[in-house]
Each structure stands twice: as structure tokens, then as C-alpha cells.
Amino acid sequence: MTTMIETSAAGKKISRFRIDLRSWLFWLIMAVWALPVVWLVSMSLRDNADILSSFEVIPSKISLDSYAQFFADPSWIGSYMNSITYTLLNTVLSLLVALPAAYAFSRYTFSGDKHLFFWLLTNRMAPAAVFLLPFFQLYQAVNLFDTALGVALAHMLFNVPLAVWILEGFMSGVPKQLDEIAEVDGYKFGRFFLTIFIPMIRSGIGVTAFFLFMFSWVELLIARTITATAAKPIAAQMTRTVSASGLDWSLLSAAGVMTIIPGVIVIWFVRNYIAKGFALGRV
Amino acid sequence: MLEIFDWIPWTAPIAYIFIGLAVMITGLTIWGHYRPPVRRKGFLGLVTDRSERVYISIVSFALVMVVSFSIVDSNTMIWALSALAMSAGILKWG
Amino acid sequence: MDAKRKNNKAWFLVLPVVFVVAFTAIIPLMAVANYSLQDIQGADNRIFVGLDFFKRVATDPNIQDAFARNLTLSMQVLLIQIPLGIFLARLMPKSGWKASAALVVVAIPLIIPWNVVGTTWRIFTRSDIGLGGVLVNKFTDYNLSESTFDAWVTILVMDTWHWTPLVTLLVYAGLRSIPQAYYQAAAIDGASAMAVFRFVELPKLKRVLMIALLLRFMDSFMMYTEPFVVTGGGPGSSTQTLSILLTTIAIGQFDIGVAGAFSLMYFLFIQIFSFLFFTVLTLDERPGATKVTPKDKRKLREEKEEKPVNSKLKKVLK
Numbered sequence: 001m002t003t004m005i006e007t008s009a010a011g012k013k014i015s016r017f018r019i020d021l022r023s024w025l026f027w028l029i030m031a032v033w034a035l036p037v038v039w040l041v042s043m044s045l046r047d048n049a050d051i052l053s054s055f056e057v058i059p060s061k062i063s064l065d066s067y068a069q070f071f072a073d074p075s076w077i078g079s080y081m082n083s084i085t086y087t088l089l090n091t092v093l094s095l096l097v098a099l100p101a102a103y104a105f106s107r108y109t110f111s112g113d114k115h116l117f118f119w120l121l122t123n124r125m126a127p128a129a130v131f132l133l134p135f136f137q138l139y140q141a142v143n144l145f146d147t148a149l150g151v152a153l154a155h156m157l158f159n160v161p162l163a164v165w166i167l168e169g170f171m172s173g174v175p176k177q178l179d180e181i182a183e184v185d186g187y188k189f190g191r192f193f194l195t196i197f198i199p200m201i202r203s204g205i206g207v208t209a210f211f212l213f214m215f216s217w218v219e220l221l222i223a224r225t226i227t228a229t230a231a232k233p234i235a236a237q238m239t240r241t242v243s244a245s246g247l248d249w250s251l252l253s254a255a256g257v258m259t260i261i262p263g264v265i266v267i268w269f270v271r272n273y274i275a276k277g278f279a280l281g282r283v
Numbered sequence: 284m285l286e287i288f289d290w291i292p293w294t295a296p297i298a299y300i301f302i303g304l305a306v307m308i309t310g311l312t313i314w315g316h317y318r319p320p321v322r323r324k325g326f327l328g329l330v331t332d333r334s335e336r337v338y339i340s341i342v343s344f345a346l347v348m349v350v351s352f353s354i355v356d357s358n359t360m361i362w363a364l365s366a367l368a369m370s371a372g373i374l375k376w377g
Numbered sequence: 378m379d380a381k382r383k384n385n386k387a388w389f390l391v392l393p394v395v396f397v398v399a400f401t402a403i404i405p406l407m408a409v410a411n412y413s414l415q416d417i418q419g420a421d422n423r424i425f426v427g428l429d430f431f432k433r434v435a436t437d438p439n440i441q442d443a444f445a446r447n448l449t450l451s452m453q454v455l456l457i458q459i460p461l462g463i464f465l466a467r468l469m470p471k472s473g474w475k476a477s478a479a480l481v482v483v484a485i486p487l488i489i490p491w492n493v494v495g496t497t498w499r500i501f502t503r504s505d506i507g508l509g510g511v512l513v514n515k516f517t518d519y520n521l522s523e524s525t526f527d528a529w530v531t532i533l534v535m536d537t538w539h540w541t542p543l544v545t546l547l548v549y550a551g552l553r554s555i556p557q558a559y560y561q562a563a564a565i566d567g568a569s570a571m572a573v574f575r576f577v578e579l580p581k582l583k584r585v586l587m588i589a590l591l592l593r594f595m596d597s598f599m600m601y602t603e604p605f606v607v608t609g610g611g612p613g614s615s616t617q618t619l620s621i622l623l624t625t626i627a628i629g630q631f632d633i634g635v636a637g638a639f640s641l642m643y644f645l646f647i648q649i650f651s652f653l654f655f656t657v658l659t660l661d662e663r664p665g666a667t668k669v670t671p672k673d674k675r676k677l678r679e680e681k682e683e684k685p686v687n688s689k690l691k692k693v694l695k
Binding site: 022023025026029030033034035036037039040043051052055057093096097098100101103104105106107108109110111113114116118119120121122123125126127128129130131132133134135136137138153154156157160161164176214217218219220221225235238239249252253256259260263264267268271272274275276278279280282 | 381382383384385386387388390391393394395397398400401402404405406408409412465467468469470475477479480481482483484485486487488489490491492493496497498500501505506507508509511538543546547549550585588592595598599601602605606619620623624627628633636637640643644647648650651652654655658659
């Protein structure tokens with residue numbers, strides 16, 4: 001008896017030591033992983049002349065000029081606001097159409113439901129490059145070219161399927177008995193859905209909204225193709241600057257940091273659901 | 284409503300293909316409503332129902348055609364016929 | 378789990394989704410299909426060319442090269458990122474605030490806009506102002522705009538940096554769903570770390586790993602933004618992915634017919650992979666795929682038995 005306790009205690013000690021070693025290794029790797037982003041931040045905090053004249057690992061002069069320039073120049077802050085506008089619009093529209101559909105998929109079987117579900121997936125997987133030319137012409141034909149609504153609609157191509165898939169995953173976690181009890185209690189479907197069901201899965205809706213926002217926010221190819229000036233996204237503004245001569249590395253880095261910030265603010269709240277979101281609610 | 288389709292430079296074959304697909308999907312849905320499809324395992328080793336076999340046979344038909352296009356001077360008709368035979372086989376025994 | 382109710386009125390709930398996705402997906406696809414069959418010179422000058430563009434695309438050496446290149450890239454991406462992702466996931470702290478912090482830190486590359494990932498690496502790898510470029514240049518000559526090898530490795534490292542976290546998070550989620558009792562049982566048996574991984578963790582991770590594999594394959598097969606920003610597909614066409622080439626043909630050269638045929642073929646490959654993906658995801662929902670219920674068995678048997686009976690009947694009737 002005593003020997004057993006001893007060995008198990010010793011085993012615990014060894015395993016704790018090993019876990020410590022592993023966790024140190026993990027944080028070391030993460031530190032290396034962070035370098036490119038840290039470098040981006042450091043570039044954004046120095047002015048361009050300083051960056052080009054001397055190579056410094058730790059900046060000696062900190063300047064916020066690039067950020068000031070970013071907020072002062074309408075082509076930068078304007079395109080940043082454009083991106084936020086169409087992303088939010090896309091998030092709201094996608095959720096509105098996806099919520100009832102996800103409910104239908106999670107609660108009922110109906111003719112062709114599996115195939116519809118699959119068809120949605122293929123659109124999430126379709127390469128954006130395939131849709132460029134027709135999008136360019138379609139959005140001109142329906143007068144949505146170079147508008148925030150146009151980009152929001154175009155991004156619904158992959159975001160609506162994503163929303164339906166993720167929400168279906170969350171809704172299937174709510175027992176079906178709930179619906180039945182509500183029905184017995186005389187709730188009309190609309191009232192039940194809005195006042196009971198939606199509040200119950202609000203965290204799922206929040207997570208979905210995060211992913212909708214993010215996938216629309218990170219997309220460049222479609223957003224760039226169906227906009228010109230009025231709804232130009234920040235991503236297009238950044239790549240256009242890259243191809244121009246005489247690069248302002250500092251300003252470009254500042255813009256980069258600004259586009260990372262919205263995601264970083266929210267990520268803490270959804271940390272346990274990130275794998276779920278990327279795996280379309282199937283993990 | 285029609286201006287959504289008007290800007291497309293339509294050709295007859297594509298119009299027929301899309302109409303055909305629409306009719307087929309509607310037909311399969313209605314058929315599936317009255318005679319629910321039986322899932323079974325064929326030579327593909329996959330458990331499939333009727334409409335999944337239709338999908339697989341169409342996709343494999345297209346895949347065979349793409350392969351045939353990559354062969355210089357291939358006879359499209361012969362390839363199309365053999366691909367069609369293969370698709371029919373998948374529909375029947377897949 | 379109680380069974381879902383059959384109710385065709387549910388169609389009304391999915392109708393908005395069908396309309397929206399039809400507008401954004403099917404109508405463009407109709408247009409692409411029409412482009413591919415004709416040589417469009419102007420609004421009133423269209424010549425029907427049949428399958429010529431398909432043949433041209435399928436035999437075009439540039440497109441074939443890009444296809445092979447992209448396939449190679451995807452394979453290398455999988456070979457590096459899947460093992461690395463598993464390795465990192467096993468190192469991640471499993472509980473407490475450290476686990477939360479680790480989740481956030483790991484996930485950060487995933488939420489950076491794709492073009493900013495490109496910009497970040499473009500700056501980081503420059504040999505005059507980038508930390509990475511300067512460091513590597515101390516050991517070996519590194520020039521991404523002249524050496525095809527350097528450009529390729531940079532794209533690969535960048536993609537690994539960007540997307541390995543996804544594999545890590547998926548595997549981590551899979552690992553957390555393994556009951557502690559499994560590990561205790563393995564410890565009692567005196568299993569080595571390798572054995573624990575092989576016989577306890579790997580079987581439980583199968584599904585998650587399939588998801589990671591297919592997602593990574595498909596996303597790397599349509600990669601556009603990151604290499605476009607970092608190398609522009611160069612030097613030459615050494616890092617030109619399929620999407621970059623297609624965009625050049627469609628928007629750059631405005632070669633509509635070729636782009637249409639190209640798009641349809643590209644779309645076909647994605648269809649095939651989507652089908653594989655869907656089959657993997659719904660494997661446990663398919664009766665007969667993993668377990669056959671007695672009812673299904675009976676049905677199958679009946680089907681099989683029906684045929685011989687029919688043929689016998691026919692013989693008799695003759």
C-alpha cells in the first residue's frame with residue numbers, strides 16, 4: 001500500500017515536470033510564431049524615413065505619425081469604414097436568412113433536405129476566382145456595382161452556407177422536447193422562435209456572427225473586383241498601394257495593424273468555438 | 284426580374300442543360316416524395332440513394348470528358364459515348 | 378435522440394437561403410457556362426465555338442503547369458501542417474487560464490485578413506527592413522524576387538504560419554473530447570507516449586483529422602491572396618497558383634471564353650472534393666455506412682432476393 005502511494009507520488013512529480021517542459025516549449029514556439037506580427041507592429045510605430053535609414057530590432061524612436069495619417073486620409077479611413085459597412089451588412093443579412101433555414105434543417109426532414117445541405121456546402125468551398133467575371137457583369141446589370149450592399153450580397157455566397165451549417169450545429173444541441181412543450185402551451189411558431197428559441201441559442205448566434213464578420217473581413221478578391229471607388233475595401237486600398245511606387249512601409253503596416261484589431265478584440269469571447277466555426281459546426 | 288438573366292450571353296446548349304437540370308431536380312424531388320429512395324451499397328462502396336447516384340454519375344461523366352479534352356486529337360464523340368455508358372453503369376449498380 | 382419530424386412546410390423556412398444563394402451562385406455559374414462555348418468579341422459579335430475552349434484549356438501547358446504546381450503545393454502543405462498541427466495541439470496547456478490564453482494566441486493568424494498576412498510576410502522577409510529576411514541573409518543568400526526556390530519556400534512557410542493554427546485547434550478540440558479514463562487506463566497498462574498517441578488518441582482524432590485534411594486541401598487549392606501579395610506569382614510563374622492564373626486570364630487579359638472553360642473545370646474538381654468532405658462529415662448519419670440496422674438489412678436482402686425470383690417468374694411465363 002505505502003509503496004504504491006510512493007510510486008504514484010513520484011510519477012506525479014515526473015509528469016508535472018514533463019508538463020512544465022512541454023508548456024515551456026509551447027510558449028517558445030508561440031513566441032517565434034508571433035514574430036511576423038510583432039515586426040508589423042514595430043514597423044507601424046516608426047516613421048518611414050527611420051525604417052529605411054537604419055535596421056533596428058528594438059525601435060529607438062517611436063512615432064504615431066502613420067496612425068495619424070491613416071485616420072486623416074479619406075482614402076484610408078474611408079475604405080476602412082467601407083469594409084466595416086459591408087461586413088456588418090453581410091453579417092446581419094446572412095443571419096436573417098440563415099436562422100430560419102438552420103432551424104428547418106435541425107428540426108425537420110423534408111424532400112431534398114440532405115441535397116440542399118450539400119449544395120450549400122459546395123458554395124462555401126467554391127473558389128472565388130471562378131465567380132469574378134460573372135460577378136463583375138451581374139452586379140453592373142442589377143446596379144449594385146461598387147456599393148456596400150453589392151459586396152455584402154456577393155459575400156453571402158460563402159457566408160450564408162457557413163451560417164446555416166454552424167447554426168444547425170448549435171440548434172441541434174437544443175432538445176426537441178422544448179419545441180413540443182411550447183407547442184402544447186399554445187405558442188405560435190413565430191412567437192416561440194423569437195422569444196424562446198433565439199434567446200436560448202444566443203451564444204451560438206454570437207459565435208456565428210463572429211465567423212460571418214471574419215470571413216467577409218478577410219476576403220479580398222471578390223470585394224476588389226466588384227468595387228471601384230465608392231465602396232472600395234481597405235484590403236484593395238492596401239494592395240493598390242503595394243503596386244504603386246515609393247512605398248510607405250510604415251503607413252502600410254499601420255493599416256495592417258488596424259485591420260487585425262477588430263478580430264483581436266472579439267476573439268477572447270469566442271475562443272472555445274474557433275475550431276467549431278472553421279469545421280462548419282461539426283467538431 | 285428578367286434583367287437578372289438578360290445580361291448573360293445565352294447559347295442554346297447551355298440553356299437546355301440548365302433547363303434539363305432544373306427539370307431533373309424537380310422530378311427527383313417529387314419522385315422522392317412519393318417513393319422515398321432506398322439507400323444501398325453498390326460497387327462504389329458508398330451507401331447512396333437515388334439522387335446521390337445521379338450526382339455521382341454526372342460528376343464522373345464531366346471528369347471523364349475533362350480527361351479526354353487533355354488528350355490531343357481525341358474523338359469527343361467516342362469519349363462521350365463511353366462516359367455515358369459509365370454513368371449509366373453508376374446509376375444502375377453504383 | 379428522437380427522430381426529426383417529416384414536414385415539407387419546412388421548405389418555406391429555407392426558401393430565403395435558396396433564393397440568396399441561387400442569386401449569388403447559380404446565375405453566375407450560368408454565365409460562366411455560356412462564356413465557355415463562345416468567342417465573345419463584342420456585344421453583337423459572338424461566335425459559337427463548341428468545346429474548343431475546353432480543349433484549349435486542358436492542353437494549355439501554362440494551365441497544366443499551374444495545376445501540377447498547385448497540387449504539389451497542396452501536398453506539401455498537408456505533409457507539413459498536419460503533423461505540425463498535431464504536435465502543437467499536444468503541447469497546448471489543457472486547463473486553466475493558460476489554456477484560454479493559448480487558444481487565443483494560436484488563433485490570431487487565422488483572423489488576420491489574407492492580404493495583411495501577405496503584407497506582413499512581404500515586410501518580414503525583405504532583406505533590407507524585414508527581421509526574417511535580414512536573419513536568413515546572415516546565413517545564406519536569400520532573395521525572394523529572384524530565386525524561385527526562395528519564393529516557393531517563403532510561400533510554404535507563410536501558409537504554414539497562417540493555417541497550421543487551424544489544424545492545431547481542430548486537433549485540440551478532438552483531444553479534449555477524449556475521456557480522462559482512457560489515459561488512466563493506458564497509464565495503468567504502462568503504455569509509452571507513442572503507444573498512447575497511436576492507440577488512444579489517433580482513433581479518436583480520425584474524424585477531426587479528416588476534416589482538417591480536406592479543409593486544408595481545398596483552401597490551399599484555391600489560394601490566391603497571400604502569394605499574390607508576397608510574390609505576385611513570380612519570379613516567372615514559379616509561385617502562380619491556379620486562382621492567380623485564372624484571375625489573370627479573366628480580369629487581366631479579359632479572355633472570357635478561356636476563363637469560362639477554366640472556371641468550369643476548376644469548379645468540377647471542387648465539387649468532387651466537396652462531395653468527399655460531405656461524405657466524411659455525414660458518415661455516422663448514414664445508415665449502413667457504419668452500422669446496419671436490422672430494418673435496413675432486411676430491406677437489402679429483400680431487394681437482392683427479388684431479382685432471382687423475377688427472372689424465374691419470367692422464365693416460367695415464357
